[in-house]
Each structure stands twice: as C-alpha cells, then as structure tokens.
Amino acid sequence: MAGLTKIYKNGRGVKDITFDVYTGDIFGFLGPNGAGKTTVMKGITGLNTIQKGNVRILGYDLNFQFESAMRNVGSIIETADVYEYMSAYENLKFVSRFYKNVNEEDIDNLLELVNLTKYKQEKAGKFSLGMKQRLALARALLPNPKLIILDEPTNGLDIEGTVQMRNLIKELAEKRKMTFFISSHLVHEVELMCNKVAIIHEGRLVNSGISIESIKKDFNSLEDFYLDQVKEGGKV
Numbered sequence: 319m320a321g322l323t324k325i326y327k328n329g330r331g332v333k334d335i336t337f338d339v340y341t342g343d344i345f346g347f348l349g350p351n352g353a354g355k356t357t358v359m360k361g362i363t364g365l366n367t368i369q370k371g372n373v374r375i376l377g378y379d380l381n382f383q384f385e386s387a388m389r390n391v392g393s394i395i396e397t398a399d400v401y402e403y404m405s406a407y408e409n410l411k412f413v414s415r416f417y418k419n420v421n422e423e424d425i426d427n428l429l430e431l432v433n434l435t436k437y438k439q440e441k442a443g444k445f446s447l448g449m450k451q452r453l454a455l456a457r458a459l460l461p462n463p464k465l466i467i468l469d470e471p472t473n474g475l476d477i478e479g480t481v482q483m484r485n486l487i488k489e490l491a492e493k494r495k496m497t498f499f500i501s502s503h504l505v506h507e508v509e510l511m512c513n514k515v516a517i518i519h520e521g522r523l524v525n526s527g528i529s530i531e532s533i534k535k536d537f538n539s540l541e542d543f544y545l546d547q548v549k550e551g552g553k554v
C-alpha cells in the first residue's frame with residue numbers, strides 16, 4: 319500500500335499510509351481509538367473510496383483490478399455481522415452460494431475449525447460475542463482466501479474468547495499459510511498474536527512493518543516501543 323489517503327468532510331481520516339504486508343505475516347495494525355485503522359481497512363477492501371494512493375493485493379491493483387484483488391481476500395470489518403435468525407450452518411450455507419466450489423464438507427470442516435460443530439443447528443442470535451466472531455471468521459474463510467483482514471477481532475471478547483480467536487489465527491497462519499492483516503488498539507494482543515506491527519496515530523503512520531522479535535531486542539515490550547515511538551513523533 320502506498321500513500322493511501324482518505325480525508326472525511328470533517329477533516330479527519332488518514333494520510334499517506336504506506337506499508338507492505340508479506341505472505342505469511344500476521345501483521346498487526348496498532349493504534350488508539352480513532353487513529354484511522356478502520357478507515358484504512360475500509361479503503362483496502364473497497365468499502366470506502368480512497369482519495370489518493372495505490373493498493374496492490376497479491377499483485378492486483380485495487381483501482382483497476384478490484385475483483386481479481388478481492389478474490390483472495392476474506393474480511394471482517396467493524397462488526398462481526400451474522401444472520402441472527404439463521405443457524406451457524408445456515409449462515410455458512412447461505413453465504414456459500416456466492417462462491418464456486420464450496421461443498422457441505424467444506425462447511426462442516428469450517429464449523430469444526432472454529433469450534434462450532436456442537437452448535438451447528440443453533441440460531442446465531444443466541445451465540446456469545448466470541449461465537450459470533452468465530453462464525454464470522456468461518457464465513458470469511460469460505461472462499462479459502464490467501465489474505466484475511468480483521469478489524470479488532472478480539473474486541474469485546476472475554477479471556478477465553480480472546481485466547482480461542484488468537485490460537486485460531488495462529489493455526490490458520492501456520493497450517494494453512496494464510497496471511498493476516500489485523501487491527502487492534504490492544505498492544506499486548508498484538509504482541510502475543512502478530513509477527514510484525516505498524517503503528518498508526520492520529521491518521522498518520524508512526525512506524526511501519528517492523529518485526530516484533532526485533533523490537534523486543536531493544537525494548538522490554540511492544541508497549542514500551544509504542545510509547546517511545548508515539549512520543550518521538552511528538553504525539554504524547
């Protein structure tokens with residue numbers, strides 16, 4: 319992504335966001351509330367129009383080859399929307415009609431993967447937030463995407479739900495070689511889940527695409543690094 323800019327009418331938004339996510343990364347996009355994470359994620363999934371900048375996904379230019387670019391992308395942006403009046407199975411079955419080559423076995427495998435087999439026939443409206451998040455993730459995985467974009471996937475989850483989601487993401491990255499781009503305002507969560515981090519603050523990128531392992535050679539924690547970086551930018 320190079321120079322991504324989206325300024326809303328009220329003057330807020332994001333400016334000149336540039337970084338690369340590489341295959342196999344679990345890339346954390348870290349920033350406080352209102353920093354601009356969702357705006358960037360909407361920009362790279364076509365949910366809002368960007369005013370400037372280029373986004374390439376798996377070699378495809380988002381401006382000119384949108385469908386090819388998005389064919390390999392699964393995403394959950396803002397809310398884990400599920401159809402509450404449908405069962406877990408029906409949710410996946412319904413959405414699977416939009417994709418070629420998804421069969422019953424794939425749906426069962428996904429339900430198993432996100433630990434919802436037991437609740438296959440239960441209405442999603444009765445699910446906990448964690449279960450809804452996992453169902454939404456299963457739905458995003460239906461087309462077997464190479465890149466998964468998740469906006470605050472552990473937001474509002476309890477400890478168990480958070481651990482389950484984190485382990486699931488790590489498992490998918492390791493075993494299925496999926497690449498993740500994940501936004502979060504939770505520094506510890508990013509430290510535990512991701513291998514790289516970019517920091518956004520007040521609509522500007524403070525730092526981009528650094529390996530967390532290398533950060534921890536110089537800093538006690540990602541939190542110390544974050545505070546150092548944001549201070550250096552004169553922001554706190």
Ligand SMILES: Nc1ncnc2c1ncn2[C@@H]1O[C@H](COP(=O)(O)OP(=O)(O)OP(=O)(O)O)[C@@H](O)[C@H]1O
Binds near residue numbers: 327331356
């Ligand atoms: N549709 C909109 N119209 C005007 N301003 C907006 C709009 N959407 C977001 N903003 C503003 O743009 C800035 C970035 O918002 P954004 O939702 O991208 O931040 P975020 O980092 O995702 O925050 P959060 O973690 O709270 O969701 C904020 O100041 C927000 O108030």
